[in-house]
Amino acid sequence: MKPKKIIGRHLLIVALFTILFGHTGYAVEITLRYAELNPPAHPMTRGAYEYARLMKEGTGGRVDIQIYDSGQLGDEKSMLQALQFGAVDFFRTTVMNMEDFGVDSFSVFGLPYIFRDLGHLGQVLRSDIGQKFLDDIESAGIGMIGLGYMEEGPRNMFFATKEVRKLSDVKGLKIRVPETQLMMDTMSALGANPTPLAYSELYTSIQTGVVDGAENGITGYVTNSFFEVAPIYVRDAHTFGAGLLLISETSWNRLGGADRKILKDCAAEAMDFVLEITKKIESEYYAQMAEKGIRIVEVEDPENWRAAVENLHRRYGAAYADVISRIKAM
Numbered sequence: 001m002k003p004k005k006i007i008g009r010h011l012l013i014v015a016l017f018t019i020l021f022g023h024t025g026y027a028v029e030i031t032l033r034y035a036e037l038n039p040p041a042h043p044m045t046r047g048a049y050e051y052a053r054l055m056k057e058g059t060g061g062r063v064d065i066q067i068y069d070s071g072q073l074g075d076e077k078s079m080l081q082a083l084q085f086g087a088v089d090f091f092r093t094t095v096m097n098m099e100d101f102g103v104d105s106f107s108v109f110g111l112p113y114i115f116r117d118l119g120h121l122g123q124v125l126r127s128d129i130g131q132k133f134l135d136d137i138e139s140a141g142i143g144m145i146g147l148g149y150m151e152e153g154p155r156n157m158f159f160a161t162k163e164v165r166k167l168s169d170v171k172g173l174k175i176r177v178p179e180t181q182l183m184m185d186t187m188s189a190l191g192a193n194p195t196p197l198a199y200s201e202l203y204t205s206i207q208t209g210v211v212d213g214a215e216n217g218i219t220g221y222v223t224n225s226f227f228e229v230a231p232i233y234v235r236d237a238h239t240f241g242a243g244l245l246l247i248s249e250t251s252w253n254r255l256g257g258a259d260r261k262i263l264k265d266c267a268a269e270a271m272d273f274v275l276e277i278t279k280k281i282e283s284e285y286y287a288q289m290a291e292k293g294i295r296i297v298e299v300e301d302p303e304n305w306r307a308a309v310e311n312l313h314r315r316y317g318a319a320y321a322d323v324i325s326r327i328k329a330m
Contacts, residue, residue, distance in 0.1 A: 029062040029063070030062065030063050030064070030254065030255075031064045031065075031066060032063065032064070032065045032066070032089035032090060032251060033065075033066055033068060033073070033088050033089050033090070034048055034051070034052065034065050034066065034067050034068065034088075034089065034090035034091070034092075035068050035072070035073045035074070035079045035082075035088050035090065035091045035092075036048045036067060036068070036069045036070075036071075036091075036092055037069075037070070037071045037075070037076060037079075037092075037199050037200075038069065038070070038220060038223060038224070039069060039070045039223050039224060040069055040070070041223045042219055042220060042223040042224075043150075043152065043219050043274050043277050043278045043281065044092055044150055044152065044219075044243050044274065045067070045069045045070075046273075046274070046277060047092075047150050047243075047270045047271075047273055047274035047277075048067050048069065048090075048092060048270075049067055050269075050270050050273045050274075051065065051245070051266055051267065051270040052064075052065035052066070052067055054266040054269055054270060055262065055263070055266050058262040058265070058266055059259060059262055062259075063255075063259060063262075065089075065090065071199060071200045073088060075198035075199060075200055076093060076094075076097065076178060076179065076198070076199060077179050077198075079091045079093075080093060080097060080101070080144075080246075083143065083144055083246055083247075083248045084142060084143035084144060084248070085143070085248075085250075086143075086248045086249075086250030086251060088248065089247060089248055089251040090245065090246065090247050090248075090251075091246050092150060092243050092244065092245050092246070093243070093244050093246060094110075094178060094180070094241065094242065094243060094244065095109040095110055095133075095149075095242045095243075095244050096109075096110035096178065096180040096182050096183055096239075097178070097180050097244075098137065098244065099180070099181065099182060099316075100179075100180055100181060101140070101142050101144075102140050102142060103133075103136050103137055103140045103142070104319065105132070105133050105136045105320060105323075106133055106136075106244075107182055107316040107317065107320075108133075108316070108317055108320050108323055108324060108327070109124075109133070109242050110180070110182045110183070110239060110242075110316075111182075111239070111309075111312060111313055111316060111317060111324070112186045112189075112238045112239050112306075112309040112312060113237075113238065113239070113305070113306045113309065114239075114313075114324070114327060114328070115239075115240045115327075117154075118151060118153050118154075118240070118275075118278070118279065120330060121151055121240045121242060122151055122275060123330050124327050124330060125149045125151065125242060125271075127330070129323060129326065129327065130149060133146070134146035134147075134148070137246070138249075143248065143249045143250070144246045144247070144248065144249060145246065145247050145248075145249055145252045146244060146245070146246060147245045147246065147247055147263055147264055147267040148245050148264065148267030148268055148270070148271050149242055149243060149244060149245065149271055150242075150243035150244075150245060150270065150271055150274040151240075151241075151242060151243070151271065151274060151275045151278060152217045152219060152220075152240070152241030152242070152243060152274075152278055153217050153218060153219070153240065153241065153278060153282050154217065154235075154237035154238075154239070154240050154241070155215050155216055155217050155237070155238060155239050155240065155241050156215060156216070156217070156218070156221075156233060156234055156235050156236055156237060156238070157170075157175065157213055157214070157215045157233075157234040157236055157238075158213050158214060158215070158216070158221055158226060158227075158230040158232060158233045158234065159173070159212055159213030159230055159232045159234070160206055160209075160212060160213060160229060160230045160231075160232070161212075161232070162212055162213065162232065163232055163234075163295065163297060164232075164234045164236075164297065164299070165234075165297060165298075165299060165300050166299070166300055166301050166304070167190065167191065167299075167301055167304040167305050167308060168191070170190050170191045170192050171191040171192070172191070172192070172193055173192050173193060173212045173213065174192070174193045174195050174210075174211045174212045174213075175187050175192045175193065175194055175195060175211060175212065175213055175214060175215060176195050176196070176197045176202055176205060176206075176211045176213070176214035176215075177194045177195065177196055177214075177215065178196070178199070179196040179198075182312070182316060183239075184196060185312055185315075185316075186238060186239070186309060186312060187215075189308050189309045189311065189312055190238070190305065190308055190309065191308070195210075195211050197210075197211070202214055202224075202226070203224065203225070203226060203228075203229060206226070206229040206230050207229045213230055213232075214226070214230070215238065216241075217241045218233075218282050218285050218286065218289075219278065219281060219282065219285065220241075221233065221285075222285045222288065222289070227289065227292065227294050231292075231293070231294045231295060232294070232295045232297060233289065233294055233295065233296050233297065234297045234299065235296065235297065235298050235299065236299050236302075236305060238305070238309075243274075245267050245270070247263065
């Protein structure tokens, strides 16, 4: 039998080892904060947790990423500003926000009806075009670094009471949009009255009639329970939800070259992870919606919707005509 003093010393060593090194056997050298607007079940949030897992594994536990989902740290606009000043380390935003920060090339990815389907979107994001746009973020000197993308399916409209089937049905409707100029211009071109609101305010804004409806991918619609207040889902597919994984330049500069490479490699793995679960759960969600009695509406005149926004392709894409041509040809 061991003397009690030795046993006590042994337990003390074990306790200190656990505090310093956790269960991985490695010391955590840096802890980083990752902000996400969506709840845990959303593919983008699941991608965030997968990214954190991959990073811990890839760095032997030295880099620990803590996820703050469901908008715990603030709305999209405040998180992008916090990222610039290093108050938060990671944030997953939409590509459309980058134009408002001076990275004009990303307006191409946000153009309405530029992507045919999820496969087309993925092909473009994984091409040299996608990489060039990521490089543009760092070159812009806005305090952010683009690490990679996370794919989501088409964004569609949903409404509390209005059943939209034709473009003319959209006229004058108050539709919540993210606080980006391109999305506001898209809804205006379609005849709607775009109403920018924080994502966290959307549910109650529909419930109280502040807006008639909104737009989002099927995953966001279901995981945020928007169907409870807006049970009409209109499949117009005006744009695709390309998520953009950003790290603060302040946080980036704290890391060495090896860890920076791991950050980008893990982002590519997380991208593939999100794509697979997105494809899987989108079909499941549509089945669930039918069971819940949600009306799924197909637009009757898609050619009119595309024609209505054609001027935005010229306005926002004038400097990137060759890139747009390449995308359409893929």
